Amino acid sequence: MDEIILELDGANMDIDFLPKTKLGWKQAQCPWNKADGTNSHKCAVKNTSICKYFRGIIKEDVVLCAYKK
Known part of the structure; x- marks a missing residue:
């Protein structure tokens, strides 16, 4: 099937890397939360905010x- 990829603006989503129990897949840890020793950084919070370090989603x-380097 031929296809084109569209970039769609304004998604309303929740994305975070907070530790969860019984998760069915391997999950990375947020480097900002790890460095700060907190769980305050969240990539996107539905109806609320998008993290200033969030740069998008691939795959x-x-x-x-x-x-930071």
């Missing part, structure tokens, strides 16, 4: 995050 579940 099906890979989040792009800006982090």
